[in-house]
Amino acid sequence: MKKFINDPQQFVPEMLKGIALANPDTLRYVPEYNLIARADAPNPNKVTIIQGSGSGHEPAHVMTVGRGMLDGACPGDVFAAPPMDYVYETTKLLASPKGVLLLVNNYTGDRMAFDMAQEMSQADGLEVRTLFIDDDVSVQDSTYTVGRRGVAGNFFVMKAVGAAAENGADLDELIRIGEKVNSVTRTMGIALTACTPPAKGSPLFELGDDEIEIGVGIHGEPGRRRGTWAPANELMDVLMDAVVGDLPFESGDRVAVMINGLGGTPISELYLLYGIAHEALSQRGITVGRNYVGEYCTSLDMAGASLTLVRLDDEIEQLLAAPAEIAIRVF
């Protein structure tokens, strides 16, 4: 295993320290709970938004903390749900009088941690609600879930409720918006290679020289089927048919499109995929209102990509277009 790491057990804290050092004015780091928070959180004038999840999906979620996005993220170790007490302590530390919204991608481990933390926080008298995200169309139940998995489409829920919270929306309104965005968001991904967790030191699963995993989960868990490598046009057809057919998206729809890289795929290939997706949508009479090409939710160093579509209406489009500031930036 050749990675830029020291002790594999310290991979997550050393990454978090780097994020904090790179953002001294805007972020606060609380090592006890793997917590990256906005320096100005809690803000009494807005609902606090927190997301956990395992590590290894960066920029999700520790690098999407900032104005108009998350107030805090308290990840677990690589591909492991955050311990319940991380979520509980983070909730207490960042609680606003307007309440706390917990965003959770639908995995059994994450649900357990967040459900327990919510109950304990509520017993303390805090107003806490939870919103589950389950945008992955590839499988109904899977290795780590009952029901569909939450994957890259999570970004759109975060962005929309983040913008609404910044505008002063209350907790009920955020739940309404988040559920609405989740209900019109669909994703599927393809892995070209496996990924290597630092503590394991070897690939999490085996893929042959010509094999790909269609509908892969963001922890490398199986999707719909193993397939054989095919040209990008054909792979995008598979993703597009699955994603469009699921909602379904229809001629006349206006959508946001995300081509998300899984960690090891260069941005050149992601833009190549975007061009194919854009034309495929045009042929179906679907208009692209907003596009997102890059890494939003990764699986460590996995080569692969996912396609997400969101059906836009004026409300969602305005929330997605609202300004936001996070750790990831070009300038």
Added chain:
Amino acid sequence: MKKFINDPQQFVPEMLKGIALANPDTLRYVPEYNLIARADAPNPNKVTIIQGSGSGHEPAHVMTVGRGMLDGACPGDVFAAPPMDYVYETTKLLASPKGVLLLVNNYTGDRMAFDMAQEMSQADGLEVRTLFIDDDVSVQDSTYTVGRRGVAGNFFVMKAVGAAAENGADLDELIRIGEKVNSVTRTMGIALTACTPPAKGSPLFELGDDEIEIGVGIHGEPGRRRGTWAPANELMDVLMDAVVGDLPFESGDRVAVMINGLGGTPISELYLLYGIAHEALSQRGITVGRNYVGEYCTSLDMAGASLTLVRLDDEIEQLLAAPAEIAIRVF
């Protein structure tokens, strides 16, 4: 080779088409010359800034076209200098009455193409100047260069002259600023894996399971030496000693720091490296004024990273902080 591609010969044009489709309001695509240009170029009130280089280094340079950055980029095929006529035609198409500045990373092939294009443009009566970037400290001469190579530090020259041009600076002033930034910018990189050019279909060079290339070039060309994998702290020591010692950077200096990913390394590892770099600089009495963590100049799917330092003064820091807009964005 498992990549998201169709015909390897169409890799570059299909990527460029995707970039153009993703930025319909701000970019123009001229397929004949692999040209991505600002939709509003040429702007008679500013010097036009153009960069070529081979493809495979994205986001450099086709994704760094935009307000406050490049007016146009006309890349060659993967790891191949742009043909002279791409540069010549691009120069003519985007020429402003205030002149044209050509930015060129120092590689023999690129220099030839740009030198000839400059001569032909000047013969046409255009005012054209060229600025060479050579920030890589690893080797003095190399496979494709006489003199040092231009690598990720190129970003800072682009950003500074881009901002100054937006403010109305003339061609002489841009040359002064660009040469100044280049003179205080130093970079070195390490490859953990090779990269696979689409048309070749196999890794460009061989690295053993425990081997790394220290001082690697952005086309995978050899650097200072083959080494054995070591923990991130030790690898950063090697980079820091080489980069700091070269200018040299000294106690009391204020710097911009870039941890640049080479294409296949996840952003989690880049932030881990940033944390180490930040502390190493503090220990040397060097203050970090600005930081950049992500992919700026890649080598296709190569796993690896480079460290760039820029010695800041008020002028450079203001130019780096100026607003800019490019194809790569999170929101």
